[in-house]
Amino acid sequence: MIKTTVVVIGAGHxxxxxSRRLTExxxxxxxxxxxxxxxxxxxxxxxxxxxxxxNWLTRLPGCxxxxxxxxxxxxxxxxxxxxxxxxxxxxxxxRTATTVHxxxxxPEGFEVQANDDxxxxxxxxxxxxxxxxxxxxxxxxxxxxxxxTLTPLTYRDPGQLPDGGVLVVxxxxxxxxxxxxxxxxxxxxxxxxxxxxxxxxxxxGRDIFWWLEATGVLAERYDQIDDLxxxxxxxxxxxxxxxxxxxxxLNTLTAQGVRIVGRLGRITAGVAQFSGSLxxxxxxxxxxxxxxLARADHWATAxxxxxxxxxxxxxxxxxxxxxxxxxxxxxSGEITTILWATGFRPDHSxxxxxxxxxxxxxxxxxxxxxxxxxxxxxxLPVLRTRASTYIHGALKDTAALGTHLHSxxxxxxx
Amino acid sequence: MTITDRPVDNGVNVxxxxxxxxxxxxxxxxxxxxxxxxxxxxxxxxxxxxVAGFTGLGAEQQHRTTYExxxxxxxxxxxxxxxxxxxxxxLVGLAGCLTAGVAAVAQHRGIQLRSVTxxxxxxxxxxxxxxxxxxxxxxxxxxxxxxxxxxxxxxxxLQALVAQSxxxxxxxxxVTNPTNVLVELA
Numbered sequence: 001m002i003k004t005t006v007v008v009i010g011a012g013h014x015x016x017x018x019s020r021r022l023t024e025x026x027x028x029x030x031x032x033x034x035x036x037x038x039x040x041x042x043x044x045x046x047x048x049x050x051x052x053x054x055n056w057l058t059r060l061p062g063c064x065x066x067x068x069x070x071x072x073x074x075x076x077x078x079x080x081x082x083x084x085x086x087x088x089x090x091x092x093x094x095r096t097a098t099t100v101h102x103x104x105x106x107p108e109g110f111e112v113q114a115n116d117d118x119x120x121x122x123x124x125x126x127x128x129x130x131x132x133x134x135x136x137x138x139x140x141x142x143x144x145x146x147x148x149t150l151t152p153l154t155y156r157d158p159g160q161l162p163d164g165g166v167l168v169v170x171x172x173x174x175x176x177x178x179x180x181x182x183x184x185x186x187x188x189x190x191x192x193x194x195x196x197x198x199x200x201x202x203x204x205g206r207d208i209f210w211w212l213e214a215t216g217v218l219a220e221r222y223d224q225i226d227d228l229x230x231x232x233x234x235x236x237x238x239x240x241x242x243x244x245x246x247x248x249x250l251n252t253l254t255a256q257g258v259r260i261v262g263r264l265g266r267i268t269a270g271v272a273q274f275s276g277s278l279x280x281x282x283x284x285x286x287x288x289x290x291x292x293l294a295r296a297d298h299w300a301t302a303x304x305x306x307x308x309x310x311x312x313x314x315x316x317x318x319x320x321x322x323x324x325x326x327x328x329x330x331x332s333g334e335i336t337t338i339l340w341a342t343g344f345r346p347d348h349s350x351x352x353x354x355x356x357x358x359x360x361x362x363x364x365x366x367x368x369x370x371x372x373x374x375x376x377x378x379x380l381p382v383l384r385t386r387a388s389t390y391i392h393g394a395l396k397d398t399a400a401l402g403t404h405l406h407s408x409x410x411x412x413x414x
Numbered sequence: 415m416t417i418t419d420r421p422v423d424n425g426v427n428v429x430x431x432x433x434x435x436x437x438x439x440x441x442x443x444x445x446x447x448x449x450x451x452x453x454x455x456x457x458x459x460x461x462x463x464x465v466a467g468f469t470g471l472g473a474e475q476q477h478r479t480t481y482e483x484x485x486x487x488x489x490x491x492x493x494x495x496x497x498x499x500x501x502x503x504x505l506v507g508l509a510g511c512l513t514a515g516v517a518a519v520a521q522h523r524g525i526q527l528r529s530v531t532x533x534x535x536x537x538x539x540x541x542x543x544x545x546x547x548x549x550x551x552x553x554x555x556x557x558x559x560x561x562x563x564x565x566x567x568x569x570x571x572l573q574a575l576v577a578q579s580x581x582x583x584x585x586x587x588x589v590t591n592p593t594n595v596l597v598e599l600a
Contacts, residue, residue, distance in 0.1 A: 262590075263591075265591045265592045266592040268592070273591075273592045275590050275591050276589070276590035276591075277580065277586065277587075277590040277591070280577055280580040280581065280586075283573070283577045284577050284578075284581060287570075287573065287574050287577055290570075322556065358442075
């Protein structure tokens, strides 16, 4: 049995950032990691993946990006080396190849069972990430057995797919990136798009994340956001981190020959049905994008920047084929693969404490888990601010939660 | 949106809707509604339907009065035209739902509506329902809705209004997405 003050679960960017905060405060802790540091980036990402955020936004406690491509977008492999380097820089006490089986409450706080060890701690920080499992819709059960199915967690490159048409379900960043890549491999892609977030990669000469930060959008706090549930479930924006900044919106995909259809609704007798609301879905995404660009323009004007910036403009409205198909026979042989780009869920199944809401998600207040003093969660979308969804969000999140945790330890007798 | 002396009033009780949203989120069983209609065949393609009660908020509810609808086919269909066709009632339903949504969203966003009219058209190839062509579906090929809205709001605001109405419309969902329908004999 190993006694420590804090157990951090997960050695991704959030767990390592929290470890740094704890070390800064001389709080004794361990970081338990089921694989190697940055495990998800090593084992569950496709090789051509790049971050959505430009490199200059890669900031962790005590350590900012210092490479020679600040306006580039980091490939997955470089994220691994960056985080491995950060773990060394922070001298994080990481125990690798250590899988947590159970976390439950104990008299002095918590008991964590990992491998064959038992840890007793006064506080636990859950930092296992937001993307441990794919979120696959229930209709997957109706896919004909002749069709290969996979998720972004197991996808590596188009070469692993059989020849033939591919149905990509989901118009998130993952969906549009993989639709583009797979279509370029000569496999005709149909993309079924439900609600999605559209943003230009660059606007008036700056990266869109520059605008998101400058206008204060990334700093918007969870307790000030009108519909927080909705904000936390927004699909990732349709962006790509290609070396040549380029749009990856539905218009771009259409121009490349990808067929866009509405949200996948049902599969009946092998026939997939798509929503007839695609036109409005695209209108809503365009309106939302234009509202943000207008906010960016007002911000620039208010600061007298209009003279030095290229002029304001708007991307072309999303074109939707009014005669787009509403059905697709999955048993006809036209489609040989379905890729479920339908989002992810965290995996907190090992957490044996009743802290979930009626949908099974951890109930927390800005990362402070409800009804479980000493339990914290990191690395979830809009955990504390909109920036929480991205790597640099861990800066503020771990600062605030580190303070909260420190105060918790001080006020509670061990 | 202009600033006026009196508050915006489109007749929609938005506070009550927001209260309901909060209350029902905490008591989801009460959010389960069942809408009903009863239909009696008259003659030929003419039927008479009534809407009187529904279940919701955990109890049986009754409309203020029983609403009555005759449906039939037109004379050019070799019928009697004793009422609008069922598909026209679907268009009525869609128009009514979207228009109600426009009013509710406008109220919520502080936009005073002066007038709203919706013209709705559904194209249909009747070879489908006549069973003459298996490639032709029974239902509408496409539906277009044209809104004429007179309000103190920019064109962008009105476009957003109409988009949000579709996003939260029950009949829009019924028409654009698949729905299970089970028909059985008593």
